[in-house]
Amino acid sequence: MLMVATGNRAVAEAVREAKPVVIAAYPITPQTGIVEQIAEYVSHGVLLSRYIPVESEHSAMAACIGASATGARTFTATSSQGLLYMHEMTNWAAGARLPVVMANVNRALGPGWNIWAEHTDAIQERDTGWLQVYTGTVQEAYDTTLMAFCIAEHNDVLLPVMVNLDGFLLSHDMQPLETVDCGDFIPPLHLPHAIDPQNPIAYGPLTGPDQYYKFRWDIERSMRDSVNVIGQTQAEFARRFGRKYGFTDDYRCDDADAVVVSLGTLGKEAEVAIDALRSEGIKAGSMRVRWLRPFPKLDLAGREVVVIDRDYSFGFGGVLAHEIKAKNHIDVCSVIAGLGGQEVTYDDIAGFIKNRRIGEESWFGVTPGV
Amino acid sequence: MLMVATGNRAVAEAVREAKPVVIAAYPITPQTGIVEQIAEYVSHGVLLSRYIPVESEHSAMAACIGASATGARTFTATSSQGLLYMHEMTNWAAGARLPVVMANVNRALGPGWNIWAEHTDAIQERDTGWLQVYTGTVQEAYDTTLMAFCIAEHNDVLLPVMVNLDGFLLSHDMQPLETVDCGDFIPPLHLPHAIDPQNPIAYGPLTGPDQYYKFRWDIERSMRDSVNVIGQTQAEFARRFGRKYGFTDDYRCDDADAVVVSLGTLGKEAEVAIDALRSEGIKAGSMRVRWLRPFPKLDLAGREVVVIDRDYSFGFGGVLAHEIKAKNHIDVCSVIAGLGGQEVTYDDIAGFIKNRRIGEESWFGVTPGV
Amino acid sequence: MLKGTSACAGCSSSLSLRYVLKGAGPDTVLVIPASCSSVIQGIYPNTALNIPVYNIAFAAAAACASGMSNAFRAVGKKTNVIVYAGDGGTLDIGIQSMSGAFERGTDFLYICYDNEEYGNTGMQRSGSTPLGARTTTTPAGKTDEKKDIDAIITAHDPPYLATACSAYPQDLFKKVKKALAIRGPAFIHILVPCPSGWRFPPEKTIEIGRLAVKSGMWILYEREYGRLAISSPSKAAMKNPIPLENYLAPQGRFAGISPKALDILKQRITQKIQRLTEEEKGIC
Amino acid sequence: MLKGTSACAGCSSSLSLRYVLKGAGPDTVLVIPASCSSVIQGIYPNTALNIPVYNIAFAAAAACASGMSNAFRAVGKKTNVIVYAGDGGTLDIGIQSMSGAFERGTDFLYICYDNEEYGNTGMQRSGSTPLGARTTTTPAGKTDEKKDIDAIITAHDPPYLATACSAYPQDLFKKVKKALAIRGPAFIHILVPCPSGWRFPPEKTIEIGRLAVKSGMWILYEREYGRLAISSPSKAAMKNPIPLENYLAPQGRFAGISPKALDILKQRITQKIQRLTEEEKGIC
Amino acid sequence: MFEVRIHSRGGEGGVTAARLLAIAAIRDGKYASACPFYGAERRGAPVVSFVRIDDRPVRVYSQIRTPDLVVVLDASLVGVVDVLSGLKAGGTILINSAHTREFAGYRTCSVDLTGIALRENLIMAGSPILDTSVLGALARIGIISQNSAKKAITEVFTDERNVRAADAAYREVVI
Amino acid sequence: MFEVRIHSRGGEGGVTAARLLAIAAIRDGKYASACPFYGAERRGAPVVSFVRIDDRPVRVYSQIRTPDLVVVLDASLVGVVDVLSGLKAGGTILINSAHTREFAGYRTCSVDLTGIALRENLIMAGSPILDTSVLGALARIGIISQNSAKKAITEVFTDERNVRAADAAYREVVI
Amino acid sequence: MSGRARLALSKPTTGAAGRTGSWRVFRPVIDTEKCNQCGLCQMYCPDAAIDEELNVDLNFCKGCGICANECPKKAIEMVREET
Amino acid sequence: MSGRARLALSKPTTGAAGRTGSWRVFRPVIDTEKCNQCGLCQMYCPDAAIDEELNVDLNFCKGCGICANECPKKAIEMVREET
Numbered sequence A, B: 001m002l003m004v005a006t007g008n009r010a011v012a013e014a015v016r017e018a019k020p021v022v023i024a025a026y027p028i029t030p031q032t033g034i035v036e037q038i039a040e041y042v043s044h045g046v047l048l049s050r051y052i053p054v055e056s057e058h059s060a061m062a063a064c065i066g067a068s069a070t071g072a073r074t075f076t077a078t079s080s081q082g083l084l085y086m087h088e089m090t091n092w093a094a095g096a097r098l099p100v101v102m103a104n105v106n107r108a109l110g111p112g113w114n115i116w117a118e119h120t121d122a123i124q125e126r127d128t129g130w131l132q133v134y135t136g137t138v139q140e141a142y143d144t145t146l147m148a149f150c151i152a153e154h155n156d157v158l159l160p161v162m163v164n165l166d167g168f169l170l171s172h173d174m175q176p177l178e179t180v181d182c183g184d185f186i187p188p189l190h191l192p193h194a195i196d197p198q199n200p201i202a203y204g205p206l207t208g209p210d211q212y213y214k215f216r217w218d219i220e221r222s223m224r225d226s227v228n229v230i231g232q233t234q235a236e237f238a239r240r241f242g243r244k245y246g247f248t249d250d251y252r253c254d255d256a257d258a259v260v261v262s263l264g265t266l267g268k269e270a271e272v273a274i275d276a277l278r279s280e281g282i283k284a285g286s287m288r289v290r291w292l293r294p295f296p297k298l299d300l301a302g303r304e305v306v307v308i309d310r311d312y313s314f315g316f317g318g319v320l321a322h323e324i325k326a327k328n329h330i331d332v333c334s335v336i337a338g339l340g341g342q343e344v345t346y347d348d349i350a351g352f353i354k355n356r357r358i359g360e361e362s363w364f365g366v367t368p369g370v
Numbered sequence C, D: 001m002l003k004g005t006s007a008c009a010g011c012s013s014s015l016s017l018r019y020v021l022k023g024a025g026p027d028t029v030l031v032i033p034a035s036c037s038s039v040i041q042g043i044y045p046n047t048a049l050n051i052p053v054y055n056i057a058f059a060a061a062a063a064c065a066s067g068m069s070n071a072f073r074a075v076g077k078k079t080n081v082i083v084y085a086g087d088g089g090t091l092d093i094g095i096q097s098m099s100g101a102f103e104r105g106t107d108f109l110y111i112c113y114d115n116e117e118y119g120n121t122g123m124q125r126s127g128s129t130p131l132g133a134r135t136t137t138t139p140a141g142k143t144d145e146k147k148d149i150d151a152i153i154t155a156h157d158p159p160y161l162a163t164a165c166s167a168y169p170q171d172l173f174k175k176v177k178k179a180l181a182i183r184g185p186a187f188i189h190i191l192v193p194c195p196s197g198w199r200f201p202p203e204k205t206i207e208i209g210r211l212a213v214k215s216g217m218w219i220l221y222e223r224e225y226g227r228l229a230i231s232s233p234s235k236a237a238m239k240n241p242i243p244l245e246n247y248l249a250p251q252g253r254f255a256g257i258s259p260k261a262l263d264i265l266k267q268r269i270t271q272k273i274q275r276l277t278e279e280e281k282g283i284c
Numbered sequence E, F: 001m002f003e004v005r006i007h008s009r010g011g012e013g014g015v016t017a018a019r020l021l022a023i024a025a026i027r028d029g030k031y032a033s034a035c036p037f038y039g040a041e042r043r044g045a046p047v048v049s050f051v052r053i054d055d056r057p058v059r060v061y062s063q064i065r066t067p068d069l070v071v072v073l074d075a076s077l078v079g080v081v082d083v084l085s086g087l088k089a090g091g092t093i094l095i096n097s098a099h100t101r102e103f104a105g106y107r108t109c110s111v112d113l114t115g116i117a118l119r120e121n122l123i124m125a126g127s128p129i130l131d132t133s134v135l136g137a138l139a140r141i142g143i144i145s146q147n148s149a150k151k152a153i154t155e156v157f158t159d160e161r162n163v164r165a166a167d168a169a170y171r172e173v174v175i
Numbered sequence G, H: 001m002s003g004r005a006r007l008a009l010s011k012p013t014t015g016a017a018g019r020t021g022s023w024r025v026f027r028p029v030i031d032t033e034k035c036n037q038c039g040l041c042q043m044y045c046p047d048a049a050i051d052e053e054l055n056v057d058l059n060f061c062k063g064c065g066i067c068a069n070e071c072p073k074k075a076i077e078m079v080r081e082e083t
């Protein structure tokens, strides 16, 4: 069905289609729309999930963990401070190998309070064993949330998945949304280590120095295996519903001399910049990274690369820029832009590309030393 | 005075010397010794701090924030789950520009429960705006904790500092410790933005998209300025007390063909490996990174580099290895070892160096695909 | 409090805050966790509050105030440290730090202004939302009862605890003064009717507060060193409460409340009146 | 529970756990936050418990159990979901998730075994440590009073709440059975004397528990749908409690307790006995 | 790409108006996106929403600087915010006002949406609701078809009065 | 580098013994480190501690695999754990036992530390304390000087009985 | 407080959220004839928009109508603002 | 539960913490003459080391002495283990 929906609504619609058994979530701007919409579905019986109105995000994730451990499909959503507050439990969910799906509406971190888009919240979770995907349109937020359940719950993966959408920019933007009848696209969840009251097992007990690392390795092994699962799931989605997704969303990259790499809505806005540059005769392209974990192979050889980070690791640099440097053995031009909802237009992005200086970092709007 | 002390005791001794006004901390293995020793000092009146026995780490950091905001010197200590649990507040302390000093006793993350050494806990905090230093001996833990107060509270910095020590390996190892009379080495704290009840100011209010990024930039600016402050403080410490510290602790690196880079006690154990290799005629050296934030300039040009990570970013790789790759534009041999207290001997380290394969990653003890 | 805040028109939380500030006087620091009050105070670089305000994360107000109070006391300062937190920041996510601060006997005043919802994020259910009330996360009415935070705090045996309501600003003002005169942890729980969330026209804000008290749905009292004293507006109300429906009817959030929920609410009122009446007698 | 756990010799928390498991029967899942119990159960790949045990982070037990209970109920399973948490995991860091789970009426049994300290990390102060007791973080004796978690839970009005003590295992056993027969949240608070932390010889474990009850420092009772019933061992004790000193003296942690602290402890006992006696009368 | 900026106050329905406009455009077979710019304001504060209508998917998330059309749902905003800011030369301004207005250099349309709302008793929490009626005016101006305007309204609201209000606005707008 | 491994049970003082040994070695002018290997065991479980004594700072944190000396504070551990594991050929084993023991191929010393503790009434929470007395035996074996052993004990403990116990062990150890 | 701004620090300002009087749809008009100076309107105004002399600060009065509703003398009328 | 181990899962095992009987310093010895079979020792043993037939499982009895202390007949003696 073609409707007009916000990113938040799209996520809620996808959750309705995926039918989790338990949903536990806590409101926070700008994610609230997801929680409210789900509460509405549940209260109208449109969605037969149990919705647990927990008292915090730490508890939201803990409740998802408890439910998921029984083999039930689970979902939660959060943002910013909420994500930070559940940090202990996001680590736990991954370590416990539970395929929780979470929507995170990217927002900056206080203080000062700031409710607008920034990726640092999710970026700070990049080591935890969660798969992370960043979306750029309402349709993509919907489609990706559906796929997230398939991927998280796949027997080769069994790791939680975080679907990211930019606060307000995507969570509140209203765009055309084509919903699907998902049919058997998401297979029923069969958690191999689901709690069986008849089978006495202690989950996650004290694990000694000569055993612990093996389970850590298994997380990484599954991360690596998830690359295939993601590929297959995206292919199957395309087959069934006609929309194609990759690890990245590449726009006019094939013959590009310069490529701008970014996450989320910046990557869509960048396409407009690319069109403008192309019309000036500049061969530029945009590569929007969808999957940050597992970190994808990026085809950047031979191009000058501008990376826009809507995040920062203080005392180090833009995270995406440095991960690309490290993985691709290249130097890049690193631009820090859009923190705390700082407005970044396609003109600005065109400027970043035109004025790129490989090997340097610049903060959009900041003159250093001042 | 020359005593024999554990790493935990050394931190407590340094805190006693630094005389924070408020200490708020929560026990967790293997950090407990610090808290207990401090409680003892306070109860005996040896230390005139107020010790707040908070009910969680989130509150520990919050209490330090509240106290520090008034311009009071503060200290806390934690580890592992505790650090994760206070994650929201570590971000807050940095954003609020408060020079809280924290000892973190590095320990692995559950589940399964594991109380032994691993750096992932602190590594997951590397983006938050905290300065991070990793120590390798009891003496160094002591000296560094003293210096941490000078650095955090310096007007050019005003950011919190995390002093890391390896769980059990360092926190419980008993070594000779030379304590000092610190005199005026740590100047009194003058927090420029301390709360003054007479001066009505709202701290950290809602900050719009066109203002927020400026304050983020100021954190980064201070991070960059902290490089000088650290250098000066370490020099001043050497001048006063005779012990020299750098951003790294380099051992026989000068003429080395191969350098092993690591954090914490692994870097001391590596020295023994280096001696052994040297005696076999292999020109190897060890570079132990002390300051991870701000990320230091590493002199690695022209050497083959083996990085041991006692941490991991799932779906990506060893964090130290990749940060070095990104910053130094080199490829390295990445070894993941020591997770969850996995035993790593000097013989093992010698093996890592001998069998290095630049461009590859290996997990110590793991045969992939099995 | 200065004029020109971003509070909704008719916001009784701002009204309460006005009287809290009046009662507290100048040597005061306010600690405010995420809530409507974090927005009401104004956006950088301006604030409507003319004492120092420390904004802090949602779950952390009492712990932050603990640190602050200890730091002030350590250097001999008597500065009032007041937490001004919403019901969500008190009963739900904030209860851990609050409970701990009370257990440790922190010298501070904790004020919970209770609009019975998460106002700042757009009127979701909180632990304080009454049975039967519609919020955006309980679109069919809440099925759980309101958490009794006063009983919970009373279990911590603080030297001072009081309830108040924005419709009785003078009463509130006096309670704030009294609370600050006492050493150790004090608690004031203020009912603040919220026109936007409770769905009544803004001009009814005071009226609704009065109806809450007159119906016995909200009882004004103080407990000083364990001794209960019913405050005068509630003295009369408790003897002869008006029908609960008079309080509920003007509020959109209670539209279509089930007879069963209504019944339980009424029972609770009767029980509470009885319990408080007995307690007051029992000790005097 | 199987033999060969890593509990200290004479650990009464293990003894309690034995009777909890007995009372619960087979269709049960235990949720255990960080605590002595996370160690007592055994190290991978072995466990001493023969029902499923879910280990969870320190602050998260009740929320985890919430999710679990809801997931089981959603598919029609009646599996008992029991939290077995220490006092730290209940009164301190765990109180937020516990309070939330009770407010939401979660169908589960929450058991707090109370050794009045953080046992697992080596006997630090908890919110449950009594006034005057020495721990490694209160080397001169605790200066704050024990948090009254039973009153706090009672404020949540659960259908079932009981206290128990490891020295009365049959009483505990019966209470566990009763709690599990009731729908909705139930709470059992077990006092478990800890020889290692309280500093008494391990053979005295039962004796100390008995002295706690006989002195009135610990009172055994249950509250079912609000109706209080004093359990028989305490009935006698409340009428004629033995001197508190008899309970304190054998415990190293109370060595050198100040007369003032002792006095307050005694007062509290008198008050509590009076309060419970009145409550029992009042309602029957 | 046709760009619209809507000025209103929190609670008056500016965001919903933007949404309805986007739906209507899509029902006309176009692509559209609607995006409110959110501050953290409460009820009553000035807010602004954007709608973009195009023949291909909209990929822009930044704010509209040079709108083709400005809609002012609350005339009291006129001196408070610069409603004309960036409006393209010759662009249109539609204002909710009981009397006709003039903005030099622009095509000015006015309609008394508040009056219509009061007539239809479309009031919520004390404020008149303007988000549906404005669609009628926009249809009349030619941004969307009248048919799609109705479709959009009935997709979102069940209350008949909304369609009536839109019809009234369609009739009453002064161009 | 001289490497010592101490076997004991939680609560018996093995960790303190290691600490005291390190202090004594340092008072002898050497470098030393002492490191307990911690499981999460409770009171009563077997634990092991390591002491390294050297002429230069100790930089090793991994466990001692091939000790020069093994100290067994609790003879009941023999058979439960392999106390001889890795002990260097010709190495020494010091065991707390009322009767003399023999470990083929090693220099075996025994001393009844438990008896000494019971005599001196050095009992904590029901267990005899062995950590101070053992220093006397170690001094006698020649690992540290008797003087430094005493110094170490008095730096840490004020109770006279500890020194007396060490003296007794010094006298009573059977080499 | 001198030197560079390290974190967001707000200073007290009247109209921190702008001239919030512009939010108003209805304006309170006091009929001084009917008014008995009881001060209740001043006491209850959440926005402190009425001063001791009973002047309404129309720059900041949000028009909530509480004053009119609470006036025991019905001395305040809420009048629709011109647009 | 087949397939590879993704997280640490422990199975019930007697002696999960080893043969904890070796921790013992004193051993309980029941004097069957004095014993009246009341079962209290069995009931109170924290380690479940005494069975219904009053056999002490010395593999796991930690020697805490509770049984001896609680025996109403003083039928249990704690005897020092040989070393």
Ligand SMILES: Cc1ncc(C[n+]2csc(CCOP(=O)(O)OP(=O)(O)O)c2C)c(N)n1
Binding pocket: A026, A027, A028, A029, A057, A081, A082, A085, C034, C035, C036, C037, C057, C058, C059, C085, C086, C087, C088, C089, C090, C115, C116, C117, C118, C119, C120, C121, C126
């Ligand atoms: C950890 C965290 N979770 C969620 C939020 C989002 N949030 C901010 S304020 C708020 C509701 C506050 O409710 P309450 O405390 O009752 O205050 P009110 O807004 O009603 O004044 C929420 C959910 C947050 N800031 N931090």
Ligand SMILES: Cc1ncc(C[n+]2csc(CCOP(=O)(O)OP(=O)(O)O)c2C)c(N)n1
Binding pocket: B026, B027, B028, B029, B057, B081, B082, B085, D034, D035, D036, D037, D057, D058, D059, D085, D086, D087, D088, D089, D090, D115, D116, D117, D118, D119, D120, D121, D126
């Ligand atoms: C977030 C966090 N903080 C601290 C710890 C360390 N820790 C583990 S158990 C424990 C004490 C538990 O005390 P209690 O709940 O009373 O149980 P007990 O150990 O006494 O059985 C502590 C502090 C942890 N695991 N997680």
Ligand code: SF4
Binding pocket: C006, C007, C008, C009, C010, C011, C012, C013, C014, C036, C040, C115, C119, C120, C193, C194, C195, C196, C197, E042
């Ligand atoms: S939502 Fe309610 S409490 Fe919050 S500002 Fe508006 S009226 Fe006040």
Ligand code: SF4
Binding pocket: D006, D007, D008, D009, D010, D011, D012, D013, D014, D036, D040, D115, D119, D120, D193, D194, D195, D196, D197, F042
């Ligand atoms: S510390 Fe106490 S509660 Fe914990 S295992 Fe030992 S005796 Fe039991």
Ligand code: SF4
Binding pocket: C010, G028, G044, G045, G046, G047, G048, G049, G050, G056, G060, G061, G062, G063, G064, G065, G066, G067, G068
């Ligand atoms: S209408 Fe409201 S804001 Fe205006 S003066 Fe009256 S009470 Fe104050």
Ligand code: SF4
Binding pocket: G030, G034, G035, G036, G037, G038, G039, G040, G041, G042, G054, G067, G070, G071, G072, G073, G074, G075, G076
């Ligand atoms: S409330 Fe009415 S009578 Fe009282 S001062 Fe105000 S206008 Fe006058």
Ligand code: SF4
Binding pocket: D010, H028, H044, H045, H046, H047, H048, H049, H050, H056, H060, H061, H062, H063, H064, H065, H066, H067, H068
């Ligand atoms: S001594 Fe303790 S462990 Fe052994 S049988 Fe008796 S009660 Fe059980």
Ligand code: SF4
Binding pocket: H030, H034, H035, H036, H037, H038, H039, H040, H041, H042, H054, H067, H070, H071, H072, H073, H074, H075, H076
């Ligand atoms: S407690 Fe004593 S009398 Fe009773 S069964 Fe045991 S040994 Fe026999």
Ligand SMILES: [Mg+2]
Binding pocket: C086, C087, C088, C113, C114, C115, C116, C117, C118, C119, C126
């Ligand atoms: Mg609220």
Ligand SMILES: [Mg+2]
Binding pocket: D086, D087, D088, D113, D114, D115, D116, D117, D118, D119, D126
């Ligand atoms: Mg405990």
